[in-house]
Amino acid sequence: MRDVYAIGIGITSFTRLEFPLSEIAAYPVMMALKDAGIRKVDHLYVANMGSARVNHQTGLASAVVDTLSLTPAGAEVIENGPASGASAIKQGFLAVASGMHDVVAVTGAERMREVNSLEATGFVATLTHPLAEYIYGVTLPSMAGMFTRAYMEKYGVTSRHLAMVAVKNQDNALLNEFAHIHQAITVEGILDSPEAMTNNPYVADPLRFFDCCPVSDGGASVILASRQVAEKTGRPLVRLAGIGQATDTHCVHEREEPTDLLAVRRAAAQSFEMAGVSPSDVGVAELHDAFTILEIVESEEVGFFKKGEGHLALERGETRIGGKIPINPSGGLKGRGHPVGATGVAQAYEIVLQLRGEAGKRQVADPGIGFTCNFGGFGNNVVCLTFAREN
Amino acid sequence: MKRDIYAYRCRKCGHLHYPYRMVCAKCGENEHNEFDPEPLPKAGTLLTFTELYALPGDFEVPTLGLGIVELENGIRITGQLRIDEPASGMKVIGEVEVVRNEEYEKYYGMVFCEA
Ligand SMILES: [Zn+2]
Numbered sequence: 001m002r003d004v005y006a007i008g009i010g011i012t013s014f015t016r017l018e019f020p021l022s023e024i025a026a027y028p029v030m031m032a033l034k035d036a037g038i039r040k041v042d043h044l045y046v047a048n049m050g051s052a053r054v055n056h057q058t059g060l061a062s063a064v065v066d067t068l069s070l071t072p073a074g075a076e077v078i079e080n081g082p083a084s085g086a087s088a089i090k091q092g093f094l095a096v097a098s099g100m101h102d103v104v105a106v107t108g109a110e111r112m113r114e115v116n117s118l119e120a121t122g123f124v125a126t127l128t129h130p131l132a133e134y135i136y137g138v139t140l141p142s143m144a145g146m147f148t149r150a151y152m153e154k155y156g157v158t159s160r161h162l163a164m165v166a167v168k169n170q171d172n173a174l175l176n177e178f179a180h181i182h183q184a185i186t187v188e189g190i191l192d193s194p195e196a197m198t199n200n201p202y203v204a205d206p207l208r209f210f211d212c213c214p215v216s217d218g219g220a221s222v223i224l225a226s227r228q229v230a231e232k233t234g235r236p237l238v239r240l241a242g243i244g245q246a247t248d249t250h251c252v253h254e255r256e257e258p259t260d261l262l263a264v265r266r267a268a269a270q271s272f273e274m275a276g277v278s279p280s281d282v283g284v285a286e287l288h289d290a291f292t293i294l295e296i297v298e299s300e301e302v303g304f305f306k307k308g309e310g311h312l313a314l315e316r317g318e319t320r321i322g323g324k325i326p327i328n329p330s331g332g333l334k335g336r337g338h339p340v341g342a343t344g345v346a347q348a349y350e351i352v353l354q355l356r357g358e359a360g361k362r363q364v365a366d367p368g369i370g371f372t373c374n375f376g377g378f379g380n381n382v383v384c385l386t387f388a389r390e391n
Numbered sequence: 392m393k394r395d396i397y398a399y400r401c402r403k404c405g406h407l408h409y410p411y412r413m414v415c416a417k418c419g420e421n422e423h424n425e426f427d428p429e430p431l432p433k434a435g436t437l438l439t440f441t442e443l444y445a446l447p448g449d450f451e452v453p454t455l456g457l458g459i460v461e462l463e464n465g466i467r468i469t470g471q472l473r474i475d476e477p478a479s480g481m482k483v484i485g486e487v488e489v490v491r492n493e494e495y496e497k498y499y500g501m502v503f504c505e506a
Contacts, residue, residue, distance in 0.1 A: 122447045132410040133469050135491045135498040137447055137455050145441030146459060153439075153479055205442040251410060253459045253467040258438060 001097040005230035006238045006387065007223050008036025009349045014180040014218035014337030016113040021048075021055045022063040024339075025109035028221035029068055032105065036223045036233050042101035044068075044075040047088035047108035048341035051077070053123055055111055064107065081127045082290065083376030084108060085220070085344020086383035090243050092224045102226050108346070109219035110339035120215045124340065127377050129251045141212055143252055143378040144291035145204030150258045151293060152206065155308040159206060163187045164314055165292035166210045169328050172321065173335025175362040180216045180337030211292040216337030220346035236356040242277070242386035244270025252378050261301045263382040264373060268302035271371070275386035279303030282325060282386075283367025284354045286347035288375035289332040295319075298373050299327060302384070321364055329354065329362045344374035348385060355389040394487035395430035396501055398466055402427060409466045433485040434506060435462035440477045449493055460485070460503055470501035482506040 010031025017024055025046055033039060046061040057063070061075035080087035085108035092106040112120045125139040133143075151157050167187055173179035190200040190210045200208045230237055246266035249255055255262070272278060279302060287302070289295035296310040304325050305313045313319060319327040330336045330350040333343060351370035353359045370387040398409040402425045406417035409431065414421045440458035456472030460483055471490050474483070483503040490500035 118445065118448050121445060125447060129410060135500050136457060136469060136471050137443065137450050137491065138457060138469060139443065139445070139447060141445060142441050142443045142455075142457050145443065146439045146457065149441065149479070150439040202442065202444050204444065207441075251469065253469045254409075258459065 002099060003227050004093050004096045004224050004240045005227060006240055006348065006352045007225045007230045007233050007235060008032035008038070009352050010035060010221040011178050011346060011349050012219045013178050014216045014339060014346070017111065017217040021051055021057060021109060021111040022060065022067050024111055024217060024219040025060065025064045025107050026067040028219045029064070029105050029107045032221040032223045036235070038103065038223070038233070041070060041073055041103050041105045041223065043073055043095055043104040044070060045088040045092050045104065045106045046075065046077045047084035047106070047345060048077055048110060049079055049081055049084050050110060050112060050123055050340065054115055054120070080381055080383070081376035082288070082340045083344055083374040083381050083383045084341040085346065086348070086372065086374035086385055087344070089222060089224070089240070089345065089348055089385060090245065090383060093240055093243060096224050096226055103229050104224050105221060106224060106345060107219060107221040108342035108344060110341040111217045112215050112339060113217050117215050132251050140290070140378060141204040141207060144293060145207045147252070147258070147378070148206055148291070148293040151297065154259050155311070157293070157296060157311045159191060160187060161296065161311040161314060162211050162292040163191050165289065165295050166190070166334060168320055169289060169332040169334040172329050172362060173331025175360070176331050176336060179331040179335050180214050181331065181335050185210065207291060207293070213290050213333040213338040216339045218337060218339040218342050218346070220342050220349045222345055222348050222352065237390040238352050238355045239388045239390055240385060241388040242271040242273070242275030244268060244274065244384045246270070246382055248380045250380055261297055261379045263379050264298050264301040264375065267382040267384040268373065271384040271386045272303070275388065277369055277386060277388070281369045282371045283369055284329060284351065284364040285325060285327050285371040285373070286330060286332065286350050287327055287373045288343070289328060289334050290338055290375065292334065294375065295327060295332065298375070302371070302373055321362055326364045329359065329364055344372070344383065347372040347374060348387070351387050355387055394499055396468070396487060397428040398431050399426040399428055401425065407464070407466060409468060431466060431468065432463040435460040435483055435485070437477060437479060437481045437483050437503070438467070439479055440472055449491070458503065468501055470503050472503050474503065474505050
């Protein structure tokens with residue numbers, strides 16, 4: 001296999017966007033090509049989950065490649081639920097590593113605000129088991145609610161810990177001009193104040209409004225290339241050094257230990273092994289905090305902290321910018337937003353930016369190794385990426 | 392009419408699956424007709440639960456109780472709850488009822504009450 005480098009990155013604002021989905025997907029590619037100083041690619045991968053259902057558009061990749069005047073380059077959509085982004089990056093990696101292509105564009109995009117938030121939640125719920133989960137009214141927030149209760153009862157995580165994740169990530173998002181949520185909150189304000197029950201109502205008890213990521217539109221792109229192409233750009237060299245992916249039972253109720261996220265554990269271990277690094281080498285991470293509980297549990301499953309101790313590390317401030325292992329300096333899904341197909345690529349965008357030292361006010365000091373965890377379904381299909389700065 | 396939810400037992404190794412699979416999760420037997428359906432028991436223990444306040448559009452109730460129950464035979468199932476104050480570890484008993492009513496189709500599933 002050849003080494004593969006991330007040579008260009010681009011992103012849109014994550015918010016409500018009044019542009020066609022194909023333009024939301026194309027715009028960050030244009031920015032990423034400009035960033036890399038190139039005009040053409042051999043192939044385009046588009047990560048998206050909902051175009052057919054939410055936007056009534058199929059063949060999205062053909063529309064995007066044409067919008068960018070990149071024809072006759074090959075193009076296709078990669079759909080892997082909320083992990084579509086990292087899955088598309090994996091496909092791009094394989095194309096370059098194999099020698100089939102020298103330079104490929106990966107873009108992730110979603111336009112979920114075209115429908116109301118109940119319809120958007122209903123659309124994401126279609127990834128649950130049709131007969132054993134979906135028919136009951138199970139949604140992703142309800143799965144997260146059941147998981148959170150089990151975790152609280154087993155490990156002593158409290159609503160305060162969850163609120164601390166929300167506060168940290170919304171604080172980080174204040175430093176990210178592309179983030180969806182620009183609102184400073186406090187634990188007191190969303191849990192203790194007399195207004196807490198109205199400004200932070202239950203969504204899926206014990207999870208409240210501020211424990212859940214927003215529904216966002218947005219796009220993000222990464223250009224991947226061989227070393228030969230990467231060296232010509234004159235930009236800092238960031239290598240995609242490790243990729244891991246693992247699946248778990250479709251039904252959450254079938255998991256032997258209801259508080260484990262085995263696919264996260266396995267995907268992370270594979271990614272670190274391929275990169276030849278260990279979790280303690282990681283200087284900055286973007287984890288999939290669609291719900292606040294997930295940041296805590298993923299920080300354990302990927303190996304940053306012992307099982308059941310992630311909330312203690314959070315209390316000590318170890319996951320803040322400036323802490324031992326800064327998690328979600330971009331604001332994460334909670335603060336940056338979660339256009340499902342774009343999220344995995346947006347995580348990679350942030351890590352490349354951080355490893356180059358170009359993250360401005362939210363820059364983590366000299367991270368060296370960066371890591372992303374993109375969580376599909378309720379942990380039934382997880383893709384983890386490890387990036388390394390080389391020069 | 393008394394209804395049941397079925398689990399599927401592998402004829403080769405006896406492993407019980409819920410929901411259905413085409414290939415046995417334990418022995419890898421791949422003849423998909425080699426499973427015997429058997430009705431799931433109705434009694435069990437509530438493992439975890441939630442009260443959902445943001446419901447899919449086709450549900451005409453303000454909130455919905457959902458939980459994961461470990462049935463008497465060790466098989467776990469996701470179901471709806473009709474319990475005022477649920478608690479983890481509570482003994483529950485289920486019944487098969489309409490759990491989702493869409494325009495052209497009714498879906499049956501397990502609804503649990505306190506035992
Ligand atoms: Zn078997």
